[in-house]
Amino acid sequence: MIYLDNNATTQVDQRVLQSMLPFLEKFYGNPSGLYRSGRIARSAIETAREQVAELVAADPGQIVFTCSGTEANNLVLKGFSGTAGIAVATTEHPSVLETANIIKQQGRRVEYINVDASGEINLDPLTGLSTQDIGLVSVMLANNETGVLQNIQPLVGFCRRQGIRVHTDAVQAAGKIKINFNNLAVDYMSLSSHKIYGPKGCGALVVAQNSPLSPLLTGGSQEQGMRAGTENVAAIVGFGQAAEIARQTLDARTQKLLELRKFLETGLLKIPELVIFALDSERLPNTVQFGIAGIEGEMLLMQLDQKGIAVSSGSACKSGGKTASHVLLAMGVSPALAKSAVRVSLGQYNTLAEVEDFLASLKELLEMMKPIDYS
Ligand code: PLP
DSSP states (O other): OEEOBTTTOOOOOHHHHHHHTHHHHTOOSOTTOSSHHHHHHHHHHHHHHHHHHHHTTOOGGGEEEESOHHHHHHHHHHHSOSSOEEEEETTOOHHHHHHHHHHHHTTOOEEEEOBOTTSOBOSHHHHTSOOTTEEEEEOOSBOTTTOBBOOOHHHHHHHHHHTOEEEEEOTTTBTTBOOOHHHHTOSEEEEEGGGTTSOSSOEEEEEOTTOOOOOSSOSSOTGGGTSOSOOOHHHHHHHHHHHHHHHHHHHHHHHHHHHHHHHHHHHHTTSTTEEETTTTSOBOTTEEEEEETTSOHHHHHHHHHHTTEEOBSSSGGGTTOOOOOHHHHHTTOOHHHHTTOEEEEOOTTOOHHHHHHHHHHHHHHHHHSOOOOOO
C-alpha cells in the first residue's frame, strides 16, 4: 500500500511501540498506586509530560493528558467558562465546529470568523463584532484539509486587549512546524498523539497558568483534577516518545517533506484543469489538496484505493459522505470544485518512488474517468 493520508493518522514509529510495551506487559500497576509498579507507571507519565511539553516549548505542569485531540477541543470549549460566548473560525475541525453547535443550542452566543480565499482568517470580521460576551476565541494553527497555516499573532493581540481567552487547535501543526506555546501567548492548545507517529486515543490540552478550566470528566484527581479516570499509561508513554522523536527530527523531517511536496506539486500542476487549493498560502510541509472540476473526489479516491493508494477527500470523518468540504466552501471555492477535492498528506515513511507511482496512477485514472457536467 502507498499510504498518503498522514493527516488522518500515522503509522506508529517502532521506537514508540517499543517504549509502550513494558507498560502493557510488565508495569501495569495503577499510576495512582503507591506500590513499585504503580510508581514506575507514574514516573513514566511524568517523563512523557516533559517530552510533550518540550515539543511545544510549554511547561510540563501545563499539560493535561486527554484521550484524543477531540477530547482536548471539547474540554476547552465546554470547560473554559459557564456562560460566556465563543467565536470559532469557519474552517475548524468538526470537533470544534460540532461542539460550538451544541454550545449554541444551549443558548450561548457563538460567532463564526471567516477566512479569505487563501484560507487565512482576517481580523476585520472579529474587530467588527461586539465582543462583550465573547469569552473565548478558537482558531486552529494548521488546517487538516488544506494545510494552511494561520498567523494567529494579530488575533491573539486583539483578544488579549479585549480580555478574551484564546484556544488554538495545534493537532495538525505539532510535530510538523516549530511551536512555542508560551511565545504564542494563547491560553489553551490541543494536541494529538496519532498524528505524530504515536498511538491513537491519546492527546493533550496545554493550559496556560491562571487560564480557567472546568473538567468534563469528574471523579479521581488525575491530571490535576482536570481529567478524571485512570491514565492510559502505555499510550501516554508512546505519545511522549513520539513527541521526543518529533522534536529531535523536526528539521530533517520538514526538509524531506518539502522535497516530496515540491515533486508532487510539480507533477500535479502538469495535469490540465487541476487546481491546488491554497497553493500560494503558507502551508504544512506535508499537505496538498487539489481538485479537478467535473471529477468526483470520492470516486477518484475509490479508484486510487483499488490501485493500493490511500488518500482522503477531505477530513477523515467525512470519508463515505458526499458533502463538499466545509473548509473549501468557506474559502469561496465553488461547490462543484470542492466536491472534487482530494487530499494527499505525506509522511516520514513516504518515498519519492511512491509519489511517482501516485502521479502515474492518477494520470492513468484521469484519462479513463469522464468529467461530470455539473451545470
Ligand atoms: N483537530 C484537527 C485539526 C484534526 O485534524 C483532528 C483529527 O483529524 C482532530 C482535531 C481530532 O484529533 P483526534 O483524532 O485525536 O480526536
